[in-house]
Amino acid sequence: MKRIRMLTAVAATGLLGLAGLAGCGDGGGGTTPGGGLKPPQIDKLAALGAGEGQVNLIAWGGYVENGSTDPKVDWVTSFEKATGCQVSVKIGATSDEMVTLMKTGEYDAVSASGDASLRLIYGGDVAPVNTDLIPNYKDVFDGLKNKTWNSVDGASYGVPHGRGANLLMYRTDVVTPAPTSWSVVFDPNSPHKGKVTAYDSPIYIADAAVYLMTHKPELNIKNPYALDDTQFQAAIDLLKQQNAVIGEYWSDYTKEIQAFKSGDSVVGTTWQVITNLAQADKAPVAAILPSEGSTGWSDTWMISSKAKHPNCAYLWMNHIISPEANAAVAEWFGEAPSNKLSCAKTADKNHCTTFHAEDEAYFSKVWYWTTPIEQCLDGRTDVKCKDYSTWTSAWTTIKG
Amino acid sequence: MSAASTVDRSAGGATAAGGPVRRLASWLHRHGWVRLTALLSAPMAWLVVAYLGSLTVLLISSLWTVNSFTGQLVREPTLDNFRTIFAEPVYRNVAVRSVTVAIAVTIIDALIALPMAFFMAKVASPRVRAGLVIAILTPLWASYLVKAYSWRVMLANGGPVDWLLGGAGNGPGYGLTATILVLAYLWLPYMILPIYAGLDRLPNSLMEASADLGGRGGRTFRSIVLPMIVPSVIAGSIFTFSLSLGDYITVQIVGGKTQLIGNVVYANIGAANNLPFAAALATIPVFIMIGYLVAVRRSGALDQL
Amino acid sequence: MLSPAARWLLRGAMALGLAFIYLPLVIVLLNSFNADRTFAWPPPSWTTEWWALAWESQGARDALWTSVKAGLGATAIALVLGTMVSFAVARFRFFGRDSISLLIVLPIALPGIVTGIALDSAYQTAIRPMGFEKGLFWVIVGHATFCVVVVYNNVLARLRRLGGNFEEASADLGADTFQTFRFVTFPLIRSALFAGGLLAFALSFDEIIVTTFTAGPGVQTLPIWIFNNLFRPNQAPVINVVAAVLIVASIVPIYLAQRISSDSAAGGRL
Numbered sequence: 001m002k003r004i005r006m007l008t009a010v011a012a013t014g015l016l017g018l019a020g021l022a023g024c025g026d027g028g029g030g031t032t033p034g035g036g037l038k039p040p041q042i043d044k045l046a047a048l049g050a051g052e053g054q055v056n057l058i059a060w061g062g063y064v065e066n067g068s069t070d071p072k073v074d075w076v077t078s079f080e081k082a083t084g085c086q087v088s089v090k091i092g093a094t095s096d097e098m099v100t101l102m103k104t105g106e107y108d109a110v111s112a113s114g115d116a117s118l119r120l121i122y123g124g125d126v127a128p129v130n131t132d133l134i135p136n137y138k139d140v141f142d143g144l145k146n147k148t149w150n151s152v153d154g155a156s157y158g159v160p161h162g163r164g165a166n167l168l169m170y171r172t173d174v175v176t177p178a179p180t181s182w183s184v185v186f187d188p189n190s191p192h193k194g195k196v197t198a199y200d201s202p203i204y205i206a207d208a209a210v211y212l213m214t215h216k217p218e219l220n221i222k223n224p225y226a227l228d229d230t231q232f233q234a235a236i237d238l239l240k241q242q243n244a245v246i247g248e249y250w251s252d253y254t255k256e257i258q259a260f261k262s263g264d265s266v267v268g269t270t271w272q273v274i275t276n277l278a279q280a281d282k283a284p285v286a287a288i289l290p291s292e293g294s295t296g297w298s299d300t301w302m303i304s305s306k307a308k309h310p311n312c313a314y315l316w317m318n319h320i321i322s323p324e325a326n327a328a329v330a331e332w333f334g335e336a337p338s339n340k341l342s343c344a345k346t347a348d349k350n351h352c353t354t355f356h357a358e359d360e361a362y363f364s365k366v367w368y369w370t371t372p373i374e375q376c377l378d379g380r381t382d383v384k385c386k387d388y389s390t391w392t393s394a395w396t397t398i399k400g
Numbered sequence: 401m402s403a404a405s406t407v408d409r410s411a412g413g414a415t416a417a418g419g420p421v422r423r424l425a426s427w428l429h430r431h432g433w434v435r436l437t438a439l440l441s442a443p444m445a446w447l448v449v450a451y452l453g454s455l456t457v458l459l460i461s462s463l464w465t466v467n468s469f470t471g472q473l474v475r476e477p478t479l480d481n482f483r484t485i486f487a488e489p490v491y492r493n494v495a496v497r498s499v500t501v502a503i504a505v506t507i508i509d510a511l512i513a514l515p516m517a518f519f520m521a522k523v524a525s526p527r528v529r530a531g532l533v534i535a536i537l538t539p540l541w542a543s544y545l546v547k548a549y550s551w552r553v554m555l556a557n558g559g560p561v562d563w564l565l566g567g568a569g570n571g572p573g574y575g576l577t578a579t580i581l582v583l584a585y586l587w588l589p590y591m592i593l594p595i596y597a598g599l600d601r602l603p604n605s606l607m608e609a610s611a612d613l614g615g616r617g618g619r620t621f622r623s624i625v626l627p628m629i630v631p632s633v634i635a636g637s638i639f640t641f642s643l644s645l646g647d648y649i650t651v652q653i654v655g656g657k658t659q660l661i662g663n664v665v666y667a668n669i670g671a672a673n674n675l676p677f678a679a680a681l682a683t684i685p686v687f688i689m690i691g692y693l694v695a696v697r698r699s700g701a702l703d704q705l
Numbered sequence: 706m707l708s709p710a711a712r713w714l715l716r717g718a719m720a721l722g723l724a725f726i727y728l729p730l731v732i733v734l735l736n737s738f739n740a741d742r743t744f745a746w747p748p749p750s751w752t753t754e755w756w757a758l759a760w761e762s763q764g765a766r767d768a769l770w771t772s773v774k775a776g777l778g779a780t781a782i783a784l785v786l787g788t789m790v791s792f793a794v795a796r797f798r799f800f801g802r803d804s805i806s807l808l809i810v811l812p813i814a815l816p817g818i819v820t821g822i823a824l825d826s827a828y829q830t831a832i833r834p835m836g837f838e839k840g841l842f843w844v845i846v847g848h849a850t851f852c853v854v855v856v857y858n859n860v861l862a863r864l865r866r867l868g869g870n871f872e873e874a875s876a877d878l879g880a881d882t883f884q885t886f887r888f889v890t891f892p893l894i895r896s897a898l899f900a901g902g903l904l905a906f907a908l909s910f911d912e913i914i915v916t917t918f919t920a921g922p923g924v925q926t927l928p929i930w931i932f933n934n935l936f937r938p939n940q941a942p943v944i945n946v947v948a949a950v951l952i953v954a955s956i957v958p959i960y961l962a963q964r965i966s967s968d969s970a971a972g973g974r975l
Contacts, residue, residue, distance in 0.1 A: 069940075264557045387468050400659060429876075436797045436799060439789045451850050539727070549944075550729040
């Protein structure tokens with residue numbers, strides 16, 4: 001019996017050892033103070049070497065197409081042939097997923113939206129980009145370079161991919177007359193109760209805030225990502241009210257397309273690419289940018305601070321913003337390209353006009369996804385705004 | 401006839417009484433505890449150190465927090481996560497909803513599985529029985545995801561279920577009902593098999609004896625069969641209960657806007673990048689299941705999984 | 706002892722139950738010929754395009770092979786560990802023996818997401834700092850942990866039914882410990898091992914939740930591949946083809962398992 005007790009003791013020691021390992025070890029970036037945030041010091045790549053033969057990307061669905069969705073839609077194969085870097089891509093359904101994946105350190109580059117980019121920068125997960133190593137960077141629209149979501153203190157952390165707005169999609173045969181405002185999804189007495197859909201991410205709270213900017217001006221919301229207590233509570237209440245008419249929240253294409261085709265969803269937020277795919281499948285849908293404006297995205301390709309294939313990552317970033325590739329992805333996804341020269345390369349000559357690629361006034365009504373932080377993004381210093389972790393716990397409460 | 405000569409004729413390896421292998425074997429035979437230690441060391445190392453160790457790490461991390469902006473772990477123990485879970489009503493609601501779903505799925509599966517298993521074990525001829533067992537096991541190989549998506553198609557507006565019930569909109573659509581239905585469907589084989597095995601072990605003579613003593617079908621079933629298969633039903637229920645309690649994928653596919661505890665845990669790992677909070681939430685199903693297992697240990701159900 | 710009415714009722718219940726189980730699978734099969742990419746019902750037209758695509762799909766083949774490797778690895782480990790523990794429990798008395806069954810059941814009784822994030826945090830805490838990458842090995846570790854219980858229960862049930870007489874008789878006749886195992890015990894538990902191993906393989910093959918947390922970016926088991934591709938409009942129908950093939954292909958090993966384990970009444974699980 002002594003032997004058995006010894007066994008138990010060994011086991012217990014093993015358990016404690018493992019627990020001890022968990023307890024010690026440094027805290028990494030640790031606690032960063034609220035004000036005076038500084039991203040960790042990471043060096044950018046000094047010179048471009050030979051390709052490593054492989055590159056692991058995280059991207060929005062539709063950004064990295066190699067012909068498997070549609071044989072005519074392919075800007076990856078040419079890249080693989082030219083550089084020898086084989087591309088493997090993981091589709092991220094939400095920005096949050098992308099941040100989590102980047103933290104694992106197993107990917108080289110990510111197409112980060114504004115609500116992921118700052119988290120990645122301050123978390124030390126991405127490195128500054130040496131734009132001298134990217135020849136196509138000089139042709140990017142100036143309005144996208146070195147913005148608040150992709151640069152810190154003048155150091156650029158990525159190359160702009162493109163930008164666009166979240167749209168309102170609706171079944172043309174069910175939702176009549178054609179909607180012009182977001183009220184069709186926020187109406188508590190909606191005739192489409194149980195068939196409304198919304199994007200399944202805490203960032204959707206900003207859409208409620210955008211709606212309130214027009215319909216409750218007394219709340220004085222200047223930036224949907226800078227919400228103090230009162231404004232935040234109003235947005236939460238609106239969303240809780242909306243939850244009663246929601247059928248399902250979506251975060252992947254197939255689900256939304258399927259739902260709209262079968263009629264399980266008849267109205268809700270969407271991206272242009274989803275509408276295009278649904279229309280290609282003969283679904284009677286259309287998408288509009290409502291009068292209140294909308295949230296949107298301005299995506300940036302960023303390189304991981306732990307990238308195992310940095311050279312291939314730089315080669316990819318240069319390729320995706322090259323005029324031809326950027327034009328192809330902008331048309332496929334339905335967004336405005338980031339490269340000035342792409343407008344001449346699009347198959348549809350009006351693409352840039354339709355998507356307002358050069359229209360900064362249009363994009364002033366589009367609120368790019370940005371990570372909400374405690375320091376109010378609209379410049380107010382007398383109040384504290386809600387940060388993203390509050391948004392995420394609120395999102396759970398909204399869904400009930 | 402000495403023992404040694406018998407061995408010489410039959411054994412293939414070291415045959416000489418006193419060869420090194422044989423000496424080792426005799427020594428092992430005399431020192432039972434060495435055999436026991438050898439047998440237990442590897443599995444216990446695996447289960448206790450690796451698995452329980454991981455669970456302990458998880459439990460410890462539920463006491464930490466995360467820096468909300470950078471997402472880095474803050475390894476200072478605090479009960480904040482648990483306070484939030486108890487204070488916010490949404491987590492209570494989600495937990496109660498999840499347990500209700502698990503119970504509903506278990507009951508539905510038990511009700512469907514009992515007649516099927518009884519038929520397979522007692523009524524079907526041996527050849528048919530073999531075929532039925534194969535028929536029950538085969539769907540386990542069809543991917544769980546594909547089955548769930550197939551149900552999504554079936555439950556779609558105007559899809560087969562609606563059509564069966566007489567028109568678009570008559571079916572349950574996506575939501576809690578659909579979730580319970582699909583989960584019950586997915587775990588049904590896991591409930592049928594233990595009950596079938598249990599019934600198979602039940603000798604027919606017992607039932608015949610009961611009939612001889614005057615018991616009719618229903619009475620025999622209630623007094624003889626049911627008590628003997630309770631451990632099997634419990635064994636099946638462990639599967640259905642735990643699989644339903646932690647599921648987050650089926651809910652996303654057919655659940656509409658429903659949230660179960662698995663979704664909230666998954667969302668906190670993914671969306672919120674808040675492993676400590678997810679770990680704290682995960683302790684709820686852990687404690688529920690451990691409580692359930694300890695309670696049913698006495699019934700001998702754990703041997704029938 | 707059962708009235709004919711009762712028999713017919715049971716037959717009906719069985720038929721209904723089987724119909725319930727197989728209806729979605731039939732839909733899967735039909736959808737694999739559905740020309741519509743997002744499985745609209747009723748199918749607007751039929752096509753064999755997806756079958757051709759699936760045949761050529763390198764991704765599906767690689768994923769299948771990875772799943773097979775993971776399954777075999779997990780089953781092998783589970784067979785070894787499960788047998789060892791069942792022998793210890795069946796043949797010895799020791800402190801904590803009753804708690805062992807509880808411990809072994811735990812990995813399969815706790816929800817997959819708990820096991821998944823526990824293994825993930827253990828990896829991040831203890832394994833990653835040592836320099837090891839997540840990969841097939843960590844997937845196998847995860848799977849083996851919950852597969853042990855099915856082997857354990859099968860072998861334990863068989864050992865209990867056999868009793869210790871065979872081994873004692875063998876020792877009386879002069880066989881040593883190893884010979885007894887090789888010539889007497891092992892043949893008797895072989896079918897239980899096979900049944901347990903097959904179920905362990907099936908559990909590992911279709912597992913998605915624990916695998917999501919233990920596989921790195923490079924490892925795609927079949928369920929992970931299916932999960933990733935269900936979201937891609939043109940790949941989703943290929944999934945139906947893969948599922949249909951799996952169902953049909955699995956009939957053979959299950960049938961074999963039935964034959965082999967039918968030597969004893971209810972040979973454990975099969």
